[in-house]
């Protein structure tokens with residue numbers, strides 16, 4: 001049985017925000033979400049989030065997740081007190097792992113190792129060595145180098161203050177012992193708080209050894225108290241995500257100028273230029289090239305496709321060897337079949353652009369089904385909305401839409417049909433017909449006015 005308790009009751013006043021601190025994002029995901037995801041990977045049986053400040057917002061964000069229970073700490077009386085709020089929900093036996101909603105980047109393999117220590121009958125404590133340990137709880141060891149206690153900075157003696165090994169706060173304790181020890185905590189200390197860290201001395205007194213572990217990266221244990229620390233962790237995490245993409249064979253022209261806020265799946269020889277943001281679930285096939293300043297969100301881009309600079313894709317499904325941009329916008333439901341082109345200043349929404357079809361300049365395509373090898377001329381608009389309802393436009397294979405046409409939906413353009421430039425099409429154009437729907441040109445004799 002593995003119970004996880006995540007402390008998330010603190011106010012985070014230094015964030016100066018209406019959003020509870022643990023909901024602030026790293027890589028697009030709330031910090032608490034990172035902690036929960038890492039905890040899930042250690043096969044936790046139950047997760048208990050201790051909420052306090054902003055409890056309603058935190059519950060609203062994570063309340064739907066079946067494996068999460070909340071415990072309310074209405075007054076913040078210390079880390080020990082916080083864990084106590086969840087105590088009655090914990091199992092009778094097994095291991096309890098204690099984590100922090102504002103320490104987002106803890107890795108699951110670090111947690112696994114801590115849990116393992118505890119499953120072997122010890123208390124597992126995560127520590128780090130710091131050049132400047134000010135403010136942290138110090139790890140006090142005996143002559144045999146065994147952990148004796150944690151002493152908080154404010155309670156430490158002169159000699160204890162020189163200790164550089166500090167408590168990260170993260171620990172794993174036999175649950176049975178937690179039930180026994182927590183009610184015995186006292187707040188007789190410099191801060192008048194119930195210190196979770198006092199269970200360390202209790203463990204030693206009970207003859208249960210405290211075994212320490214150091215994380216792979218110190219950043220795993222960094223907490224976020226202000227925007228600067230949030231930004232620092234964001235950069236560190238991004239560097240790791242980008243490094244991972246490069247390990248998978250992606251060329252990243254500037255690793256400091258790619259941001260990943262989600263899951264990215266890549267084929268071989270993908271190239272990503274500077275200032276690109278990938279968000280949500282993104283799939284990039286073999287040889288996909290993304291030029292500078294593009295945003296790609298929840299989209300799939302198949303092999304050989306090129307996305308030129310300043311393009312924006314969201315919920316789009318782009319097949320092989322397509323050409324997008326520069327300055328293209330693919331909105332939700334845009335589907336580009338193999339070899340399709342969507343050029344500069346074109347917007348496509350909830351529409352299929354068929355194989356080899358071209359929508360090259362200054363065009364809006366919404367709620368349309370466009371066949372293969374269609375040429376949509378510059379400035380074409382599908383008039384899909386009458387102010388109340390949306391309607392469909394269908395364009396058959398091989399049709400040619402002249403520039404600056406308005407296609408007033410619902411409307412069908414047959415295969416092989418041609419629409420003369422500047423037409424406003426309001427009724428069906430049959431297969432292979434030419435439709436011209438514009439004012440007839442008249443050339444008149446005329447004298448320009450002269451200045452009076």
Ligand code: UD1
Pocket residue numbers: 007008009010011050073075076077078079080081082100101102135136137138150152166167168169194195196197223
């Ligand atoms: C704690 C540790 C200290 C360690 C440091 C690492 C204790 C007594 N001390 O100190 O040894 O070096 O973390 O950062 O545990 N929280 C609650 N409810 C409370 C109090 C805290 O939910 O009543 C949450 C906070 O929101 C925060 C976390 O627990 O996420 C840590 O609390 P904080 O006050 O920052 O602990 P420190 O005093 O820094």
Ligand code: CA
Pocket residue numbers: none
């Ligand atoms: Ca703190």
